Amino acid sequence: MANLKDIRTRIASVKSTQQVTSAMKMVSAAKLRKAQDAIIQMRPYADKLNEILSNVSGNLDSDVENKYAERKNKDRILIIAITSNRGLCGGFNSNVVRRTSELLSVTFKEQSKKSKVDVIAIGKKAVDGLKSKGIIVTNSYLDIYEKLSFASVSEIAQSVMDSYAQGTYDHVELVYNQFKNAAVQNLVNEQFLPVKINRTNGVKSRKGKMQSSYLFEPSKQEIVVNIIPQSLKIQFFKAILDSVAAEHGARMTAMHKATDNAFELIRELKLNYNKARQASITNEILEIVSGANAMKS
Amino acid sequence: MYLEIITPEKLLFEGDITIIKLPGTLGYFEIMQNHESIISTLMQGKIKVKETNGIITYFEIKGGLVEVSNNEVKVLVESEDHTNI
Numbered sequence: 001m002a003n004l005k006d007i008r009t010r011i012a013s014v015k016s017t018q019q020v021t022s023a024m025k026m027v028s029a030a031k032l033r034k035a036q037d038a039i040i041q042m043r044p045y046a047d048k049l050n051e052i053l054s055n056v057s058g059n060l061d062s063d064v065e066n067k068y069a070e071r072k073n074k075d076r077i078l079i080i081a082i083t084s085n086r087g088l089c090g091g092f093n094s095n096v097v098r099r100t101s102e103l104l105s106v107t108f109k110e111q112s113k114k115s116k117v118d119v120i121a122i123g124k125k126a127v128d129g130l131k132s133k134g135i136i137v138t139n140s141y142l143d144i145y146e147k148l149s150f151a152s153v154s155e156i157a158q159s160v161m162d163s164y165a166q167g168t169y170d171h172v173e174l175v176y177n178q179f180k181n182a183a184v185q186n187l188v189n190e191q192f193l194p195v196k197i198n199r200t201n202g203v204k205s206r207k208g209k210m211q212s213s214y215l216f217e218p219s220k221q222e223i224v225v226n227i228i229p230q231s232l233k234i235q236f237f238k239a240i241l242d243s244v245a246a247e248h249g250a251r252m253t254a255m256h257k258a259t260d261n262a263f264e265l266i267r268e269l270k271l272n273y274n275k276a277r278q279a280s281i282t283n284e285i286l287e288i289v290s291g292a293n294a295m296k297s
Numbered sequence: 298m299y300l301e302i303i304t305p306e307k308l309l310f311e312g313d314i315t316i317i318k319l320p321g322t323l324g325y326f327e328i329m330q331n332h333e334s335i336i337s338t339l340m341q342g343k344i345k346v347k348e349t350n351g352i353i354t355y356f357e358i359k360g361g362l363v364e365v366s367n368n369e370v371k372v373l374v375e376s377e378d379h380t381n382i
Contacts, residue, residue, distance in 0.1 A: 038306070041305075041306055041307050041308070042305050042306065044301075044303050044308070045303045045304065045305045045373055046305070048303065048364070048371055048373055049362070049373055052336060052362065052364055056336065149306065150304070150305040150306050150375070151375075213333075213334050214334045214335060214336050214366070215333055215334065215335040215336070215337075216335075216336055216337070217321060217322065217323060217335060217336070217337035217338070218322050218323055218337075218338070222322070222338065223336060223337075223338055223362075226322075226338045226362070227338075227362065230362075230375075234305060237305055
């Protein structure tokens, strides 16, 4: 059995770790609330934009020429892996890295054999994780989380969309953690480009019936062409916001578990400590008693 | 007439107004009570809003979209100011 002083120092160190993890949990909880607020703030804009987009494009007679549309051959692929800059959040980052390498070796096997798949990493952990798996990272964005704003995110989205429009890529896939609730993150891979438009023919709701009486300025086609890039940027922004919220959720859960584990550890150590203490007391009494007995006889 | 100006990051304005002037792609135009339903794209410029209590507010925008239906104006914009999250 370990001696008393050793156990005492261990208890002290576990206790200070517990303090750190519980503080980190609290910080994550506060950040999570902020990140959730950002998602809620963005929702009215995204909903309205999508509503207008699907209504206008549903009213169109023919397909609109747009540079983000589907192409026949799917030769060059771009995968965008979104993680965080910091660790200590359970499987949050490693899941993204694993899914990315899965995509490379399974879904886009053909293209990656011809080394026609590029990977862009958003977040420090994606760069590190992918590098350790031997995946070449073409480009990385590490500092968007410092000052997260729609403008900075849409710059990245714009550069990706430009390279799609120029024909550098034929398919762009996003890999990120979708925020479900504080404890649950869904790892998803989602098609970013070519653009997917949900067409509603605008008759199902009360609002839908009025659609036909809209005036369109300058024209339906031009409106659609204008909205599509915006809606893509929103999709990208949403993915980033989701990932941020999911990160804090994941860290909160991880830190909660760590705090619980520390608590359990302290309990066990205390039990051992008390056992050791009792044993030493028993020993001392034994010595005194046997000493006294020896004196008597 | 009810107005909402929304950016991807926050709600810039909501309230009852008498008139709004917007930088449409085909030139500035104004919307007053009982305007016909319209969807239009917006260019870079200034939005001028006159509230029912007479206060006039301006918003600088980079571009956007406006939808008017049933005396409800919704303006989706990308504004210049950046908010941190």
